[in-house]
Amino acid sequence: AQSVTQLGSHVSVSEGALVLLRCNYSSSVPPYLFWYVQYPNQGLQLLLKYTSAATLVKGINGFEAEFKKSETSFHLTKPSAHMSDAAEYFCAVSRSRSASKIIFGSGTRLSIRP
């Protein structure tokens, strides 16, 4: 079975500060891991994904995530937060590269303080 746990349902940072959203996974097979962003009343947009190539994955909008097998983690970071980053972020895991049958974490709402 696969699952992801996102620590912290709400994270608030100041504009320009480091963003760190935590995600830990559980998987009996090598996982494919994803981060998605959801703006209010919209669908999900893929930020980045880990598919067993490089452990440090760079995504859109300046986000990146590092796959750490020893810690079963895939935390999302961004060096400097922007007001437009305020949204809901979902970590997800799948058995397949294509993300079919994807399993989502509970989500973390990111707020940016001026």
Place this chain on the structure above:
Amino acid sequence: GAVVSQHPSWVICKSGTSVKIECRSLDFQATTMFWYRQFPKQSLMLMATSNEGSKATYEQGVEKDKFLINHASLTLSTLTVTSAHPEDSSFYICSALTGENTGELFFGEGSRLTVL
């Protein structure tokens, strides 16, 4: 990236009526689409996998007679909420695969259903 469109974005209906939500892949063919349900401030829960030309595969606990899914073409899947009740009010999101094994997953904008 590929575009997946849902219609309608918002729908309000009376209890007991049926509502159809469409999910279209606009610039690619999708043999597989997925339907999710999202409650306020919660994550997405997979409801069913929609396969073109065959019956949908429902997740455990999802009533197939309540949530009818039809994938009649390679670009269209529909979700019909039959005899809707207030507890069916939710945000419904679809996604589509551009390919079976190495394709990408793209999401629609979501459809908010409110049942009065």
